Amino acid sequence: MFDKTAGSYVIEGLKEWNVSHLFGMPGDSINEFVEELRKQQAIRFIQIRHEETGALAASAYSKLTGRIGVCMSIAGPGAVHLLNGLYDARKDKTPVLAIVGQVEHSKVGTDTFQELKLEAMFDDVAVYNRQVQNADQLPDMLNQAIRTAYAEKGPAVLSVSDDLFSTKIKREKALTSSEYSSPRIVPASEELRNAGKLIDAAEKPVILAGKGAKDASCELLTFSEKIKAPIILTLPAKGIVPDSHPHNLGQLGQLGTKPSAEAVKDADLLILAGTSYPYRDYLPDDTPAIQLDIDPKAIGKYYPVTLGIAGDMKPGIGWLAENVSVKDDSFLKKYIEQRAVWQRQLQKETDKVTEALQPQQVVAEVQKIIGPSDVVSLDVGSVTIWAARYLQLSGQPFVLSSWLATMGCGLPGGIAAKLAFPERQVIVLAGDGGFSMGMQDFATAVKYKLPMMIVVFNNQKIQLIEDEQDKAGNVPSQVEIADIDYAAFAIACGGEGHTARTRAELQDALAKARESKKPVVVNAYIEDVSSI
The missing domain is CATH 3.40.50.1220 (TPP-binding domain)
Incomplete structure (x- = not known):
């Protein structure tokens, strides 16, 4: 058998596991693996602007497809950024693989530049968490990591010194394979x-x-x-x-x-x-x-x-x-x-004529343009409550961060959805607080030509927290956020943007967004209405 790099075996292994996308950002402790990715075409590398987006997108991809989502990062700061998305996968019980670069293997333990104790850091979040000690281990540890992620429905973390990816190895006898059998359990x-x-x-x-x-x-x-x-x-x-x-x-x-x-x-x-x-x-x-x-x-x-x-x-x-x-x-x-009475009340709320847009009216207008095969990615905040109450789904793929409930999950979910279902319309519903937490990766959607519709419920505050503070008897504090022209931001990124302050403007913006071939932000200014 010819000598090949350990990194090339990783690429082959990912292909065998039917991995088609990998979210990450290059850097000095993962560059040798990036070089291996460059040499092939089967696995699409999605360069994100923040590693948290990559991990959240990998988690959302897994939730939507049932297949493992894969993300990667450098050591140190990149690894830290992965944690939120990996915890989302852990809490929502979905398989994700994180390939995390580490400093040169001869320097591990010397407290060198950007070195962290990665195994200790990922210990609580990962169902599989190992530092690769030598290049020969890498192909089999990859199989173990992915199999464990599937079996235990959670994130697996493989920490690899970057120089090991470029080390040539002989693999005369494979210890493991990419075969996985999911158990079927018949109740007693x-x-x-x-x-x-x-x-x-x-x-x-x-x-x-x-x-x-x-x-x-x-x-x-x-x-x-x-x-x-x-x-x-x-x-x-x-x-x-x-x-x-x-x-x-x-x-x-x-x-x-x-x-x-x-x-x-x-x-x-x-x-x-x-x-x-x-x-x-x-x-x-x-x-x-x-x-x-x-x-x-x-x-x-x-x-x-x-x-x-x-x-x-x-x-x-x-x-x-x-x-x-x-x-x-x-x-x-x-x-x-009772349900019929409740539905009539909801309809009355969406039908009432108001000078300013109300959140339930935005949901009602979105409802009109949702198709039976569309995918919905929902962010966390008061928008979650409005969507839960007013949005009517009938089997459309639907993704959110449920147990961790992390704000900023809507856009990564939209990116993942468009990669998983490229022929479908993707609709992201997000508050201005949630969207602004990770909106830099709207540029990622533009770069990879992932048309989607992002509806931002813009009331310049963290509404749900204000409601919770008020309900607890406290004076609402530190919940206002500065307004951003999200439509102008979308255009600046190379996408499309529309602003809506009335129902007629919203209807027009949604119709244009539905037909667009670019990622679109609809900046919907909504009235300050309690969600509780």
């Missing part, structure tokens, strides 16, 4: 039968479903129709049951609906399907509960469930849908009627 029959008994005995069951039920949406609806149970979805699961479906009461909690809150309080059985809903204050005090989850560690973690069922959602929910008894629909009808 006894647990399903016991769950069936609890469901048959209940008169007012309610289903709270999360993103873990994404692949079982048909079974979930069949089950709901069989037992006449309202469905409440966590925000990451929004759209897996169409928001327009009469059984769907919306979300729960601070960003939820009144019918959802009342149904949960009224229920005599709570069925948690693919969710570890963490907000205990919004759940019943002592209602019996069944929890189905692929992860046994998640069962009973945030609510004292009566019965836990570990396994895949599709066979579990499917079995229950076939084997439980048909129920009376009086409980369900009660909340379908």
